[in-house]
Amino acid sequence: MEYKSLLHKKLSEGVFVYTAETTPPDASNKEVLITKIKPLKGVADAINVTDSPGAKAHMSSLTAAIILAQNEIDPILQLTVRDRNRLALQGDLIGASALNVNNILCLSGDKPESGDQPDTKAVNDISSLTLVATANMMRKDKQFPSGRKIEPPPNFFIGGAEVPTQGKPDIKKILNKIEQGVDFFQTQYVFEETILRDYMKVLGDSGILEKTFFIIGLGPFNSAKSAKWMNENLYGVNVPEIIIKRLEQAKDQLEESKKICLELIQTFQEIKGVKGVHLMGHKKEKVIAEIIKISKKT
16 A cells, blocks of 8 residues: 555554644744644654634644654644635645645635634635545546646545534535545544444444544643633534533643543543544643653553
């Protein structure tokens, strides 16, 4: 098998992977980014580079992903259809692969109204699923949608997003994503074992787990207050009351949150079809690195 990236290789070999996430800095110096992600280097198996999350501008995700690749870190480039038309997206895809950025995660992007420049006009020339199909065409058929040939073609490992906490999985929708080109899924935060077990069982019974890889979202909280905020403000996030109470009763809420993450990772590893965890958290690169190191030892 020809592996498209280090992440693809590890997943294909049955390694339980740990992916992390970083938001590119508000800085025009690459050393700021390198310093930021330093705790995760050699610890996380791949690092997602977000694309103007919360509809707020930062260093471009493509530039940041290239910087990671040049520093021997396997990046996952997040691309949203919110900010670019199809021509710009296709150009970015070709440029990414040319500089060894082959993991991509295709997303819609947060609405501009939620950001700090609410008058921004969203592009949305194509959907995130069309972006998946376009990337798949470029690697598989070796051509642009126009029919023009690409030689050599890009070598993408294509990701999509899922939200396990929104009830039973939509099997037809997920199968369609796979058919369009999705190789792996990273999910929204999941903090309930029962919900994830039920979700993965439905996927297993439908045969989906034989066709793709699922990496489950997780992450530490600063406090019970931040857990409540996530419940109220982030789509698809459901932090159980038992976790919130546990945080409220803890002397050190961040430390307790790390323990909760470690317990959930251990539980998730035992669920059929879970191939890894995706650890998220704003400015939590150091904490996430600590969680991954401890988890790998247990």
